[in-house]
Amino acid sequence: xxxxxxPDIHITVSEGASLELRCNYSYGATPYLxxxxxxxxxxxxxxxKYFSGDTLVQGIKGFEAxxxxxxxxxxxxxxxxxxxDAAEYFCAVGAPTAGNNRKLIWxxxxxxxxNP
Amino acid sequence: KAGVTQTPRYLIKTxxxxxxxxxxxxxGHRSVxxxxxxxxxxxxxxxEYFSETQRNKGNFPGRFSGRxxxxxxxxxxxxxxxxxxxxxxxCASTLRSQENTEAFFGQGTRLTVV
Numbered sequence: 001x002x003x004x005x006x007p008d009i010h011i012t013v014s015e016g017a018s019l020e021l022r023c024n025y026s027y028g029a030t031p032y033l034x035x036x037x038x039x040x041x042x043x044x045x046x047x048x049k050y051f052s053g054d055t056l057v058q059g060i061k062g063f064e065a066x067x068x069x070x071x072x073x074x075x076x077x078x079x080x081x082x083x084x085d086a087a088e089y090f091c092a093v094g095a096p097t098a099g100n101n102r103k104l105i106w107x108x109x110x111x112x113x114x115n116p
Numbered sequence: 117k118a119g120v121t122q123t124p125r126y127l128i129k130t131x132x133x134x135x136x137x138x139x140x141x142x143x144g145h146r147s148v149x150x151x152x153x154x155x156x157x158x159x160x161x162x163x164e165y166f167s168e169t170q171r172n173k174g175n176f177p178g179r180f181s182g183r184x185x186x187x188x189x190x191x192x193x194x195x196x197x198x199x200x201x202x203x204x205x206x207c208a209s210t211l212r213s214q215e216n217t218e219a220f221f222g223q224g225t226r227l228t229v230v
Contacts, residue, residue, distance in 0.1 A: 036221075043120070043206055043221030090159065103172045104149075104219070108158035
């Protein structure tokens with residue numbers, strides 16, 4: 001069965017430091033991959049997505065992610081974190097279901113805290 | 117253009133009651149998906165509707181049901197509420213199907229069952 005793992009439940013970084021959030025997936029073929037961010041009391045906002053092509057994907061707010069097929073990973077990175085980046089981050093995979101439909105499978109999220 | 121609108125934002129219900137949540141997708145979007153979000157379980161997929169038809173369904177009991185109207189607005193109903201149904205219910209709309217297009221989320225309905 002398809003699954004998404006975000007190994008880090010909580011991460012704390014200092015403002016200005018670099019950030020990497022990990023995401024591993026279990027899926028037989030190349031999936032569609034997404035990273036979303038959720039600020040407190042808000043819905044989710046798409047940061048970036050990967051469908052095919054260049055494995056390094058640029059997103060909004062200075063985030064990027066790299067798809068590594070050999071490691072089944074899609075880690076999110078940012079070179080310099082801002083205090084406003086404190087939020088919950090979710091990795092998701094678009095995978096097929098029965099009847100040629102697809103659905104999004106979500107990781108449990110990583111909570112990011114930023115120290116001033 | 118207006119985003120995804122979910123109503124109400126907050127709701128308190130008593131165990132055993134039923135509840136109906138509403139979601140208005142972005143204009144022109146035909147797919148609406150519902151999720152339950154809890155601290156311990158993360159985002160759990162409930163169901164997806166596309167052109168008034170349920171396309172996908174998650175692993176929730178039959179007490180959870182939904183429907184979509186011709187204007188793409190969707191409602192979700194939970195009958196015989198249990199304490200464990202307390203959660204943030206999120207609605208997401210996409211232009212077509214959910215897996216390869218950006219999903220736009222509403223702010224959610226926070227349901228508390230007492």
